[in-house]
Amino acid sequence: MTDKRFRIHAVFLTIAPIIAAWFGMSVFAACLLVLLLLVWRWLIVLSGFSIPEKSPVLVLETISISHFVEKVRWSMDRLGVPYTERATGGTLGAFFRGRTVPQLKVRTGSVCSVIGNSADILRYLWGRYAAEDPVAAAFLEPTTERLELERRLDRHGVNLQVWTYYRILADREMTLQAWGVNNPLVPFWQRQLLRLLFPLLAALVRRAFSVNDANFARSVEHIEALLADLNSRLMDKRQSLLGGDELNYTDIAFASMTGLWLMPTAYGGGKADHVRMERDRMPAPMRADVEAWEAAYPEVVAFVSGLYRKERMLSLRVEPRNA
Numbered sequence: 001m002t003d004k005r006f007r008i009h010a011v012f013l014t015i016a017p018i019i020a021a022w023f024g025m026s027v028f029a030a031c032l033l034v035l036l037l038l039v040w041r042w043l044i045v046l047s048g049f050s051i052p053e054k055s056p057v058l059v060l061e062t063i064s065i066s067h068f069v070e071k072v073r074w075s076m077d078r079l080g081v082p083y084t085e086r087a088t089g090g091t092l093g094a095f096f097r098g099r100t101v102p103q104l105k106v107r108t109g110s111v112c113s114v115i116g117n118s119a120d121i122l123r124y125l126w127g128r129y130a131a132e133d134p135v136a137a138a139f140l141e142p143t144t145e146r147l148e149l150e151r152r153l154d155r156h157g158v159n160l161q162v163w164t165y166y167r168i169l170a171d172r173e174m175t176l177q178a179w180g181v182n183n184p185l186v187p188f189w190q191r192q193l194l195r196l197l198f199p200l201l202a203a204l205v206r207r208a209f210s211v212n213d214a215n216f217a218r219s220v221e222h223i224e225a226l227l228a229d230l231n232s233r234l235m236d237k238r239q240s241l242l243g244g245d246e247l248n249y250t251d252i253a254f255a256s257m258t259g260l261w262l263m264p265t266a267y268g269g270g271k272a273d274h275v276r277m278e279r280d281r282m283p284a285p286m287r288a289d290v291e292a293w294e295a296a297y298p299e300v301v302a303f304v305s306g307l308y309r310k311e312r313m314l315s316l317r318v319e320p321r322n323a
Helices: 003-022 027-050 067-079 092-097 118-129 134-140 144-168 172-179 188-196 198-208 213-236 249-262 284-296 298-315
Strands: 058-062 084-087 103-108 111-116
Touching (some): 003 027, 058 067, 067 118, 067 144, 092 198, 103 118, 111 118, 118 134, 118 144, 134 249, 144 172, 144 213, 144 249, 144 284, 188 198, 249 284
């Protein structure tokens, strides 16, 4: 892995035209500068084999409050694999680097693989650990039934993003809180940049997620349809959404997404404490939605609250396995 070396090189690449203009370089000198930068980049590639950067085997890049992140974070905690979480500020990665979260970086020797999309990360974890410890990884098995429910839940997660942004974007401080400006795990410069660029980022979010009246209404309709369906399933006191007594990753995914508005104490497994959207700080319409959903879907609330109270806290006490 040579991420830091490439970042330094990128800085010099960016200021190279300024250097050329400042010193009034000739065309020949400018071409020589470009050649030197290309050689430098080649040497960085070679250094990755001879002097690889020391880094954790598994790095999970996140924004702390994301329900898609929590889905992966919780699954990794339950599996008991050691990993390092690196929090970034809000939407900076998506809009300025074209990088969504979660992202899992896997180092094998001098090679680093990057896996995006929460569902794909879970497929990697299943493939990597199922043969090694089939009992511990059984909850990640991607059966046909689980995959179908997961697709529904991922669409549900997108609808929740629309609902959340529709309700909080008008509240600058609430939005910044959710993006991590008070989270010491987010680099200081990113927290300051979030404050500085808030109007631009808010406008980009509105456009990217189609945060408008019509899409909000559709999203809420879909959210409530799924909650009603799962609430009816849970009325038989089953231990898993798909039936049976064994928890699987779709239960974790649903709990993670519901946790976004229910905000149980254990949400984030201690890694989202600085970005929580507390009930008394929510905008009144958002709080009204939450209270209405609590009243309308009590089986969902009981199921998710129970998973956070028992399963989520238990997963944090699992002795990590060797990666």
